[in-house]
Amino acid sequence: MSSPTSIRYDPRLHTFVLEPVSLRMRREQVTLHSPTIGRDMHMLMFGHAGLPVLVFPSSEGAFHEYEDYWMVRWLSWLIDAGRLRLYCVGSYDSDSWYGKNLPLHERAWRHSQYEQWIMNQVIPAVARDVGDPNVKLLTTGCSFGAFHAANFTLKHPTRFNHALCMSGVYDIRFLLHGHHDDWVYFNNPMEYVTHMHGDLLDLVRRNVYITLVCGQGQWEGPALGSTRQFWQLLSQKGIPNYMDLWGYDVSHDWHWWREQIIWYMSHLVEGKLPWQST
Numbered sequence: 001m002s003s004p005t006s007i008r009y010d011p012r013l014h015t016f017v018l019e020p021v022s023l024r025m026r027r028e029q030v031t032l033h034s035p036t037i038g039r040d041m042h043m044l045m046f047g048h049a050g051l052p053v054l055v056f057p058s059s060e061g062a063f064h065e066y067e068d069y070w071m072v073r074w075l076s077w078l079i080d081a082g083r084l085r086l087y088c089v090g091s092y093d094s095d096s097w098y099g100k101n102l103p104l105h106e107r108a109w110r111h112s113q114y115e116q117w118i119m120n121q122v123i124p125a126v127a128r129d130v131g132d133p134n135v136k137l138l139t140t141g142c143s144f145g146a147f148h149a150a151n152f153t154l155k156h157p158t159r160f161n162h163a164l165c166m167s168g169v170y171d172i173r174f175l176l177h178g179h180h181d182d183w184v185y186f187n188n189p190m191e192y193v194t195h196m197h198g199d200l201l202d203l204v205r206r207n208v209y210i211t212l213v214c215g216q217g218q219w220e221g222p223a224l225g226s227t228r229q230f231w232q233l234l235s236q237k238g239i240p241n242y243m244d245l246w247g248y249d250v251s252h253d254w255h256w257w258r259e260q261i262i263w264y265m266s267h268l269v270e271g272k273l274p275w276q277s278t
Contacts, residue, residue, distance in 0.1 A: 025080050029063075032125055034117040037092065041117055045129060046072055047085035051269045052130050054122070054160070055088040056141035056148035060098050063090035069254045074262050083269040087126050087137075089118065093144065097175050104176055108183035115187075118152065123159060136207075138268065140164040142257045143223070147172065150189055150210060150230075154239075157207040164268070166213045166260055167223040167252050170230040174222070190226075193233055201237065209273075210234055210241040213260055215250025223252060242273070 028045045042063045057065040066072055066088045078084040092114035093099075096107050127135050139149035139160050146168025153163035171190040173180070185191050196204065212234075214220055214227040224245070231243040250256050267273060 025076055030125060032117070032121040034113070034121060036113040036116045037095075041092075041121075042090055043122060043125070044088040045085070046088070047079040047082070049082035050078070050084040051138060051265075052085045052087065052126060052135060053138045053140055053265075054118075054126070054149075054152075055086055056139065056145035056152075057088070057091050058142050059091070059144035060093045061091050061145070063088050069258075071254075071258060071261055074258045075265055078265060078269055084265060085130070087122070087129075089122055091144075091148075092117075097144075097172065104179035105181060105183075107176065108172075108181070108187055111187055112183060115152070115155075119156065119159070136161045138162040138164065140166070140261070141168070142166045142254070143168065143252065146170075146223075147189075151187055153208055153210065154189055154193060154204060155186075157204045161207055162209045162211070162268070164211045164213070164261075164264055166257050167215065167220060167227075168212070169222055169226040171226060190230060190233065193237060193239070196237060201239075205238055205240065208239060210239060211264070211273075212241065212243045213246070213264070214244075215246045215252065215256055216248045217251040219252035220250070 025046060026048045030043050030045065031040045032043060033040050044063050044067060055066050057063070066086065072079070072086060075084060075086070079086065092111070095102070096110035096114060099107055099110065102110070123137075126137065127133050136158075137160050139153050140163070141147070141149040143166075146165035147170060149163040150165050150168065150170055153160040172184065172188045176184060212227045212231050214224050216224055227243060227245075231241060234241040246256070246260070
């Protein structure tokens with residue numbers, strides 16, 4: 001039987017190469033009770049040292065989605081080397097934004113329960129694991145996970161410093177059939193960033209970087225349009241950002257997100273960006 005392999009980008013060869021996967025990679029599942037939701041929620045932790053990254057799943061995804069779709073395997077060479085730590089949380093989308101049987105006015109309010117779990121249970125658990133009570137995290141996610149990454153980072157700029165968003169839609173109103181209230185507004189980046197000003201805008205400008213990545217191929221239509229609009233808004237507000245549009249063959253799918261994540265993370269763990277801020 002052949003040994004399992006991971007994918008590593010070799011800057012000398014300007015290409016990806018296969019490497020054996022270490023079977024010693026730390027993988028730990030933790031259960032964190034949410035008092036606001038009223039049930040246990042789960043998180044998978046990978047790695048023993050390095051850049052801490054909070055990973056949001058795609059729409060209605062489980063905490064093990066990143067592992068199931070081989071994102072962890074493709075990043076295992078960085079994790080094994082002590083340069084990257086992943087903290088993969090489950091979603092609450094089925095009981096909030098995607099809760100088709102829920103009254104519209106409850107959906108955004110229920111998301112606030114998930115937000116409290118992330119901020120009051122997940123972040124302290126990550127801080128304990130890292131050994132730094134003031135740890136600042138990079139967030140990332142694909143598809144609806146990109147929305148979560150951007151939204152949490154912009155709303156909590158003292159806890160999150162970079163959102164790596166892949167193929168996201170950043171105007172949550174597409175799920176709400178015309179319903180609008182304060183819960184929607186304060187969880188809709190395309191709205192609240194538009195009106196952000198004063199000390200809060202200065203705080204975000206000083207602390208936050210938003211990277212927007214999207215393909216231009218099959219199934220990327222809504223995400224592509226929203227990515228361009230969000231990039232324009234961030235640029236107008238002076239919030240550090242970068243938009244990276246991949247080719248017309250790049251679809252809204254996991255095999256492309258794997259290639260994207262390994263490219264970006266191989267630079268981010270070095271503490272640098274492979275692009276210039278816009």
